Amino acid sequence: MTGPLNIFDKPNSYIGRSVSRPEAQRLIEGRGQYVDDLQLPRMVHAAFARSPYAHAKIININKSEAEKLPGVVAIFDGADFVDHVSPYVGTLTHLQGLRSPPQMPLAIDTARWQGEPVVMVVAQSRAIAEDACALIDIEFEPLEAVCDAETALELDSPVIHDEYENNRAWERIVDSGNVDDAFARDDVTVVERTFNFARHTGVTLEPRASVVEFNPSENALTYHYSGQAPHMMQAILSKILNLHEENIRVIAKDVGGSFGIKIHLYGDELATAAAAKILKRPVKFVADRNESFVSDIHARDHRVKGRIAVAQSGEIAALEIDDLTGIGPYSMYPRSSGIECNQVLNLTGAPYAIENYRAKGTIVFQNKNMMCQYRAVGHPIAMAVADGLLESAAHEINMDVVEIRRKNLFRDNNYPVTTAAGMKLDDLSHQKALEKLVSFMDYDGLRKDQVGAREQGVYRGIGFVSMVEVTNPSPMFYGIGGAPISAQDGATVRLDAAGALHVSSSITEQGQGTNTIIAQIAAGVFGVDMDRVKVTTGDTATTPYGGGTWASRGAGIGGEAVLLASNALKEQVLEVAGVILQSSAENLDIEHGLVVDSENRTERISLGDLGKIVYYRGNELPSDVTPELIATRHFRVTDIPFVFTNGAMAAHVEVDIETGLVKVLDFWAVEDCGRVINPKLVDEQIRGGVVQGIGGAFYEECIYSDDGQLQNASMADYLVPMAAEMPDIHIAHIETPTKTSVLGAKGAGEAGTGGAPAALMNAVNDALRPLNTSIYQMPMTPQRILKAQGTV
Amino acid sequence: MGQTENITLTVNDEQVTESVPVRLNLVDFLRNNLGLTGSHVGCEHGVCGACTLEVDGVMVRGCLMLAVQADGSSITTIEGLGENQRAADLQDAFKRNNSLQCGYCTPGMMASALEYVETIRNPDRDAIREHLSGNYCRCTGYQSIVDAVLEVVEERAKR
Numbered sequence: 001m002t003g004p005l006n007i008f009d010k011p012n013s014y015i016g017r018s019v020s021r022p023e024a025q026r027l028i029e030g031r032g033q034y035v036d037d038l039q040l041p042r043m044v045h046a047a048f049a050r051s052p053y054a055h056a057k058i059i060n061i062n063k064s065e066a067e068k069l070p071g072v073v074a075i076f077d078g079a080d081f082v083d084h085v086s087p088y089v090g091t092l093t094h095l096q097g098l099r100s101p102p103q104m105p106l107a108i109d110t111a112r113w114q115g116e117p118v119v120m121v122v123a124q125s126r127a128i129a130e131d132a133c134a135l136i137d138i139e140f141e142p143l144e145a146v147c148d149a150e151t152a153l154e155l156d157s158p159v160i161h162d163e164y165e166n167n168r169a170w171e172r173i174v175d176s177g178n179v180d181d182a183f184a185r186d187d188v189t190v191v192e193r194t195f196n197f198a199r200h201t202g203v204t205l206e207p208r209a210s211v212v213e214f215n216p217s218e219n220a221l222t223y224h225y226s227g228q229a230p231h232m233m234q235a236i237l238s239k240i241l242n243l244h245e246e247n248i249r250v251i252a253k254d255v256g257g258s259f260g261i262k263i264h265l266y267g268d269e270l271a272t273a274a275a276a277k278i279l280k281r282p283v284k285f286v287a288d289r290n291e292s293f294v295s296d297i298h299a300r301d302h303r304v305k306g307r308i309a310v311a312q313s314g315e316i317a318a319l320e321i322d323d324l325t326g327i328g329p330y331s332m333y334p335r336s337s338g339i340e341c342n343q344v345l346n347l348t349g350a351p352y353a354i355e356n357y358r359a360k361g362t363i364v365f366q367n368k369n370m371m372c373q374y375r376a377v378g379h380p381i382a383m384a385v386a387d388g389l390l391e392s393a394a395h396e397i398n399m400d401v402v403e404i405r406r407k408n409l410f411r412d413n414n415y416p417v418t419t420a421a422g423m424k425l426d427d428l429s430h431q432k433a434l435e436k437l438v439s440f441m442d443y444d445g446l447r448k449d450q451v452g453a454r455e456q457g458v459y460r461g462i463g464f465v466s467m468v469e470v471t472n473p474s475p476m477f478y479g480i481g482g483a484p485i486s487a488q489d490g491a492t493v494r495l496d497a498a499g500a501l502h503v504s505s506s507i508t509e510q511g512q513g514t515n516t517i518i519a520q521i522a523a524g525v526f527g528v529d530m531d532r533v534k535v536t537t538g539d540t541a542t543t544p545y546g547g548g549t550w551a552s553r554g555a556g557i558g559g560e561a562v563l564l565a566s567n568a569l570k571e572q573v574l575e576v577a578g579v580i581l582q583s584s585a586e587n588l589d590i591e592h593g594l595v596v597d598s599e600n601r602t603e604r605i606s607l608g609d610l611g612k613i614v615y616y617r618g619n620e621l622p623s624d625v626t627p628e629l630i631a632t633r634h635f636r637v638t639d640i641p642f643v644f645t646n647g648a649m650a651a652h653v654e655v656d657i658e659t660g661l662v663k664v665l666d667f668w669a670v671e672d673c674g675r676v677i678n679p680k681l682v683d684e685q686i687r688g689g690v691v692q693g694i695g696g697a698f699y700e701e702c703i704y705s706d707d708g709q710l711q712n713a714s715m716a717d718y719l720v721p722m723a724a725e726m727p728d729i730h731i732a733h734i735e736t737p738t739k740t741s742v743l744g745a746k747g748a749g750e751a752g753t754g755g756a757p758a759a760l761m762n763a764v765n766d767a768l769r770p771l772n773t774s775i776y777q778m779p780m781t782p783q784r785i786l787k788a789q790g791t792v
Numbered sequence: 793m794g795q796t797e798n799i800t801l802t803v804n805d806e807q808v809t810e811s812v813p814v815r816l817n818l819v820d821f822l823r824n825n826l827g828l829t830g831s832h833v834g835c836e837h838g839v840c841g842a843c844t845l846e847v848d849g850v851m852v853r854g855c856l857m858l859a860v861q862a863d864g865s866s867i868t869t870i871e872g873l874g875e876n877q878r879a880a881d882l883q884d885a886f887k888r889n890n891s892l893q894c895g896y897c898t899p900g901m902m903a904s905a906l907e908y909v910e911t912i913r914n915p916d917r918d919a920i921r922e923h924l925s926g927n928y929c930r931c932t933g934y935q936s937i938v939d940a941v942l943e944v945v946e947e948r949a950k951r
C-alpha cells in the first residue's frame with residue numbers, strides 16, 4: 001500500500017508541476033462548447049420585458065399585439081407561472097433573523113428593481129422574441145423608490161415589502177473583549193475613517209445562458225447550465241418545479257467565466273426552465289449585455305465606519321466597525337444576500353491578534369438589483385477597512401507600515417488561534433509571508449525611490465495588505481443553514497480495459513484548470529501518465545454528488561476526494577495484480593501505467609494487460625477473486641468551519657495629481673495556499689484575481705441615479721480593467737499544507753480580488769500623504785482623487 | 793424577420809450562399825447559420841472584442857458588421873485559423889503560458905494577437921498591451937497573454 005508520505009515525491013508525481021491544461025487546445029481552436037453554442041431540434045428562444053422602474057405597481061399587461069407577431073410561441077407573465085413554480089425564499093437559518101419575502105421568477109403586481117423580469121416571450125428566434133417584447137404594453141404606476149441604504153431605515157422612508165414594518169433585512173453584532181475601555185485608554189491613538197465601496201458586478205465575458213429541455217414521457221428535465229454548482233441547481237429545480245431530483249440532469253460544459261455570478265437562482269433562468277416544462281420543447285435564454293448589468297447579481301456596496309486604537313508600541317488595542325449594506329429588494333436564493341456582510345464582520349482584522357473587537361452589520365432592502373456573493377465575498381471590504389485603519393494609525397504614531405504589521409500579525413509558531421470574531425485559524429504564515437514580500441519587492445529600495453520621486457514632484461506610494469482568505473468551507477457555510485448546497489465532494493476513479501484512468505468529480509471547471517489538477521492528482525497518486533487520464537466534470541448524471549466550485553474549494557476538497565479515490569483504486573489494483581503475479585500487493589507498485597516491483601522498479605505487468613485479464617478473461621482468476629477496478633471516495637472538511645489561507649500583497653502606484661489618474665507600477669503577492677498542485681495555474685488565478693481587485697479599486701461601479709436607474713449598463717460605460725492599464729504582477733509562495741487533508745491544498749482563486757483593493761488604497765493614500773489628503777472610497781476614480789485634494 | 797437578401801461569401805476557404813435577414817449581424821450569421829460557434833459574443837456593441845474575426849485580411853468586430861455587408865468577402869474565423877496553421881506558434885504560446893482560462897475571450901484575443909505578430913511585430917510589452925486593449929479578458933489579468941504574444945514576436949523575428 002502506498003502511504004500518503006510518498007505521494008508527493010514519487011517519480012511520476014505531477015503534483016507541484018506546471019503542466020499545461022489539456023483542454024486549452026480545444027478552446028484555442030474555437031471548439032469550446034458553451035451553452036449558447038447549443039442548437040437543439042424544436043428549440044425556441046426567450047426574451048424578457050423588464051421593469052423600466054425601480055419600484056412600480058403593475059396595473060395591466062396587454063399582450064395582444066405581441067401575440068399576433070408571427071413566430072411568437074408563448075407569452076408568460078408572473079401569474080402564468082403560479083401553478084408551475086413554487087415560491088422560494090433566500091434566507092439561511094444560521095444567519096439568525098435574516099428575512100426576505102418569497103420570490104417568483106417574474107414580478108407579480110409590483111416590480112421592485114429596474115431590470116426585474118415582468119413578461120417572458122418565447123419565439124422562434126431571439127430577434128422575434130425581442131420584437132414581441134417591444135409590442136407588450138405594460139402599464140406601470142411608479143412608486144417612490146428606496147435607493148440609498150443610509151436612509152432606507154428612516155421612519156419616513158417608503159417600505160418595499162408590505163409585510164414588513166421597515167426595510168431592515170438583517171442585523172448582526174459581534175462584541176468581544178472590552179472595546180469601550182480599550183478606546184478610553186489614555187495611552188492609545190485613535191483613528192477613525194469612513195469607507196465606501198461601490199456596487200460592482202462580475203461581468204463574465206460569457207453572459208448568463210441556459211438551454212432547458214423537457215421530456216414529458218419521462219417527466220425529465222435537462223438543464224444546460226453555464227455555472228458552478230450543478231448539483232445545487234438540480235436540487236433547487238427539483239424543489240421549485242416539483243420534479244424528482246433524479247429526473248433532473250444538469251450539465252455544465254464550457255463556462256465563459258463565472259466568479260460567483262452564475263451560482264444563484266435567477267428569475268429569468270427559472271422562467272426558462274418552467275417554460276420548457278410547460279411547452280415541452282427546448283428553450284434557450286442568453287442574457288444580452290444590458291440584461292447582464294441589470295440582473296446579474298451585484299456585490300459590495302458597503303459603507304463602513306471604522307475606528308482603531310493603537311498604543312505607541314504599535315499594538316492594536318481595539319477595533320470597531322459599523323457596516324451598512326443594501327442588498328436590493330430580496331435576499332438572493334439559495335445562498336442569501338447576508339453572507340457578504342457576515343464575512344465583513346467575521347474577517348475584519350482577522351490576520352491580527354486583537355482582543356477587543358466590536359462589529360455591527362446592518363443589511364437593508366432597496367430598489368436596486370439584487371446583491372449576492374461575487375468573488376472574494378466580503379474580503380476586499382474587510383481587508384481594506386482593517387489595513388486602511390492600520391496604515392493610517394501607523395502614520396499617526398510614526399511607525400513604519402510593515403513594522404506595525406510585524407507587531408500585530410499572529411505569530412507563525414502559535415497556531416491554532418481563534419480571532420476576536422471567533423474564526424479558527426491554523427497552519428498560517430503571516431509573518432513569513434510579510435518578510436518574504438518585503439525582500440521580494442525590495443521595500444527599502446522603493447522607499448528610497450519614493451523620496452527621490454517626490455523631489456521631482458512625482459507622487460508615488462506603496463501600500464500593503466496582510467490578509468486571510470476563506471477557503472475549503474465545511475458544511476458550516478451553507479448546509480447548516482438549510483441550503484441545498486453540498487460542502488463535500490466526490491470522485492470516482494476507474495481503470496478501463498486499456499489501462500487508462502477515468503475520473504469523474506463533482507467539482508467544476510470555469511477555466512481555473514480544475515480538470516487539469518484532477519488529472520494531475522489522479523495520475524500521480526495512482527501511477528499513470530497524465531495523457532492516460534480522462535476527466536469528467538459538470539454533469540449530475542455522471543459525477544458523484546458534490547458542491548461544485550465556489551469559495552475556493554475545488555482543489556482543496558474535490559482534489560482530496562480524487563486523491564483518496566485514486567489511492568483506494570491503487571490498493572484494489574495491486575491486490576488483483578498480486579493474485580495474477582502470485583506476489584503480495586505490498587511488494588508491488590504502479591508507475592507510468594505499469595505494475596512494477598516496488599523494490600527494483602522493474603515491470604511485472606502493464607495495466608492494460610491487467611485490465612484485459614479482469615474484464616475479458618476472468619476465467620484466469622481464482623473464482624473467489626472479484627476485482628473492482630473502480631473506487632469512489634468523498635471528502636469534507638470536518639474539524640473547522642473553513643480552511644483559511646494567508647497572503648501578503650503590496651502595490652506600488654503613481655498618482656498624477658493634476659489629472660487624478662493612478663498608474664499601478666507594480667504589484668506583488670506572496671500567497672500561502674498550502675500545497676500547490678500546479679504553480680502556473682495558481683499564479684494565474686492570483687493574477688486574474690488581482691486584476692479584478694484593481695477593477696474594484698479603480699474602475700468598476702454600477703452607477704445608480706437617485707431614482708434607481710442603472711446609468712452605465714453597457715460595456716462602454718461600465719469600466720473593466722483592460723490590458724494597457726494593468727501592471728505585471730509578481731507572485732511568490734509559501735507552502736504550509738493544511739492538516740485537514742492528505743493533499744494539504746487550500747484555495748487560491750479569490751485571494752487577489754480580496755487583497756488587492758486594500759493594498760492599492762493604501763498605496764494611493766501613501767502617495768497623497770504629502771498633500772495631506774486621503775481617499776477611502778472605491779473605486780478611486782480620477783474625479784474622486786481630485787475631489788479629495790479639493791481640486792474639483 | 794423583415795427583409796432578406798442573398799449573400800455569397802467565402803468562409804474559411806469554403807464558398808457559402810445564404811439568404812439572410814438584412815438586420816442579422818455577421819457574428820450571429822456565422823454562429824447560427826453556419827454553426828461556426830468559435831466566434832463569441834460578449835457585448836454586441838463593439839466593446840469587448842470577443843467577436844473579433846478577419847474579413848478580407850482586416851480584423852473586424854463581427855457584431856458591428858451586418859452579414860449582408862460581408863457579401864463577396866472572404867472571412868477567416870478561429871476555426872479556420874485552427875486548421876490553416878497560420879497561428880500555430882501563437883496557439884502553442886497561448887497553451888504554454890496559460891493565456892486562457894475560460895476561453896471565452898480567446899477567439900477574439902487570438903485574432904488581435906495574430907494581427908499584432910503579423911503586422912506590428914514590436915517586441916515591447918506596453919505596445920502589446922496597448923494593441924490588445926480592445927479585447928477584454930475577465931479571467932487572466934492579461935499578463936500571460938502579453939507573455940505569449942511577446943514570445944511569438946521574438947521567435948518570428950529570428951526566423
Ligand code: FES
Binds near residue numbers: 834835843853854856
Ligand atoms: S461582441 Fe462584438 S465587441 Fe463585444
Ligand code: FES
Binds near residue numbers: 891894928
Ligand atoms: S479567459 Fe475568460 S475572459 Fe479571457
